[in-house]
Amino acid sequence: MNKDAITQMFSPDQFRETGYQLIELLAEHLEQQLSGRGNVLNWHEPVTEDKHWQQPIPQQANLDISGLLDKLKTEILPASLAIHHPHNLGHQVATPLPIAALCDLVAALTNQAMAVYETGPSATMLERQVLRWLCELIGWDTSEGVLTSGGAQANLTALLAARQHSADWNVWQEGLSAHSQLCILASEHAHYSIARAAGIMGLGSNAVIKIAADQNGRMLLDALNAAHSQCLLENKKIIAVVASAGCTPTGSIDPLREIGEFCVANHLWLHVDGAHGASTLMSQQHKHKLDGIELADSVVWDGHKLLYMPATVSAVLFRNAKASYAAFNQDASYLFNSGKMETEAFNVSYRTIECTKRMMALKLWAAFSLYGLEGMASLVDEGFAKAQLFAEKLAAQPDFELLMQPQTNIVCFRFTGGVETTEKFNQAKIRNNIVQSGEFHLTQVELHSELWLRTTLMNPFTSGSDLDELIESVRKHSGH
Numbered sequence: 001m002n003k004d005a006i007t008q009m010f011s012p013d014q015f016r017e018t019g020y021q022l023i024e025l026l027a028e029h030l031e032q033q034l035s036g037r038g039n040v041l042n043w044h045e046p047v048t049e050d051k052h053w054q055q056p057i058p059q060q061a062n063l064d065i066s067g068l069l070d071k072l073k074t075e076i077l078p079a080s081l082a083i084h085h086p087h088n089l090g091h092q093v094a095t096p097l098p099i100a101a102l103c104d105l106v107a108a109l110t111n112q113a114m115a116v117y118e119t120g121p122s123a124t125m126l127e128r129q130v131l132r133w134l135c136e137l138i139g140w141d142t143s144e145g146v147l148t149s150g151g152a153q154a155n156l157t158a159l160l161a162a163r164q165h166s167a168d169w170n171v172w173q174e175g176l177s178a179h180s181q182l183c184i185l186a187s188e189h190a191h192y193s194i195a196r197a198a199g200i201m202g203l204g205s206n207a208v209i210k211i212a213a214d215q216n217g218r219m220l221l222d223a224l225n226a227a228h229s230q231c232l233l234e235n236k237k238i239i240a241v242v243a244s245a246g247c248t249p250t251g252s253i254d255p256l257r258e259i260g261e262f263c264v265a266n267h268l269w270l271h272v273d274g275a276h277g278a279s280t281l282m283s284q285q286h287k288h289k290l291d292g293i294e295l296a297d298s299v300v301w302d303g304h305k306l307l308y309m310p311a312t313v314s315a316v317l318f319r320n321a322k323a324s325y326a327a328f329n330q331d332a333s334y335l336f337n338s339g340k341m342e343t344e345a346f347n348v349s350y351r352t353i354e355c356t357k358r359m360m361a362l363k364l365w366a367a368f369s370l371y372g373l374e375g376m377a378s379l380v381d382e383g384f385a386k387a388q389l390f391a392e393k394l395a396a397q398p399d400f401e402l403l404m405q406p407q408t409n410i411v412c413f414r415f416t417g418g419v420e421t422t423e424k425f426n427q428a429k430i431r432n433n434i435v436q437s438g439e440f441h442l443t444q445v446e447l448h449s450e451l452w453l454r455t456t457l458m459n460p461f462t463s464g465s466d467l468d469e470l471i472e473s474v475r476k477h478s479g480h
């Protein structure tokens with residue numbers, strides 16, 4: 001290929017022209033989704049789709065940018081889950097703020113590698129600023145942390161730090177063998193990434209001891225207490241207690257102050273998985289639900305959920321700044337012994353699994369700068385109020401059952417048809433029918449062997465009448 005062709009690949013003029021066209025196309029796409037036109041999902045069986053999308057590797061250049069944009073418009077976007085559609089009520093995935101999407105474009109073009117300060121000076125500083133804001137909302141002042149790609153990875157990072165802190169030998173260097181058994185106490189509703197982290201850490205997923213929750217999905221202190229005593233009896237070493245704020249199935253928030261006080265009294269590391277619900281701290285109206293979170297040793301907080309960011313951006317935060325280095329202790333020991341702490345601390349790679357990572361802070365920093373805490377909190381308040389509204393609507397239907405009053409923005413329910421035996425109606429089938437019809441997107445959750453339909457109210461443009469329509473849609477697709 002000649003030099004001109006390569007120059008053309010990087011042409012600023014081409015970038016500008018295509019960029020304008022792309023933004024025009026995406027703005028129309030956003031407009032259409034927000035207005036609720038079209039299906040929330042154009043369902044096709046994945047095996048069929050898999051055949052349709054296969055093509056040989058393109059050999060020659062054809063430079064047909066308009067063809068590419070056309071493909072985006074006619075095939076790629078229509079085969080995407082319409083995330084901004086008011087009928088998209090399934091997962092805890094943000095309807096991203098458009099300004100944040102633009103920031104991600106900046107992150108992509110500037111490609112700051114972030115591992116060390118000099119590969120992203122402003123990216124590093126923005127990250128530190130955003131982390132300070134989040135710590136302040138928790139109620140911590142000299143704490144530190146790091147942004148990572150997703151809550152699952154953030155949970156693993158926090159638990160690695162907890163293990164390093166709690167074991168009385170250097171686990172990183174000496175491994176696990178020949179020492180007392182390590183375990184984690186977590187709510188029965190803890191996210192699967194906790195068990196997965198235990199597996200990755202070589203503890204075995206059985207090392208996660210499940211603590212029973214009450215009817216409202218909140219961890220029972222008595223059960224925690226009992227599990228703690230049992231571990232002492234069996235000579236097991238607890239590396240962390242994991243509380244959820246809120247938990248994935250129902251959005252329930254564990255009693256953080258009680259759990260925190262228990263952990264303080266028993267010298268246990270408290271990890272709060274706030275991937276979903278830590279954003280509640282922004283809301284004047286709802287932040288009391290997280291009372292006691294400041295007692296945590298580590299907190300995970302997802303930006304791509306209730307901070308309305310595009311995926312992925314998650315924070316893992318440590319009350320004790322030094323503990324933020326504990327997860328990857330082998331490198332950090334160099335840090336603390338080299339006398340270079342002051343400058344080395346700005347190299348974020350000491351605190352993450354990732355080496356190269358995306359400039360994730362810009363979008364969060366921009367959203368807070370533009371909309372303020374007040375604006376960001378209004379998104380949370382909006383979602384919580386809508387969950388409340390939906391719960392009221394469901395409770396008023398004779399043929400529906402509400403699992404529990406929502407504590408955040410997740411509402412679980414099922415169709416009973418007004419009869420006693422709910423098994424008569426196959427909730428999974430109802431859900432499949434609805435999802436494949438493209439009318440709504442919702443999820444399901446199994447709790448104590450019973451299946452519930454599950455909605456997450458994340459989209460500020462979902463209206464009361466959309467929720468009425470969903471109720472009708474469930475009736476229609478129940479086959480009765």
Ligand SMILES: *Cc1c(COP(=O)(O)O)cnc(C)c1O
Pocket residue numbers: 092149150151152153155191193244245246247248273274275276302314
């Ligand atoms: C979403 C979620 C996770 C996983 O986070 P990802 O960002 O999807 O990796 C972990 N814990 C809880 C409570 C969650 O809601």
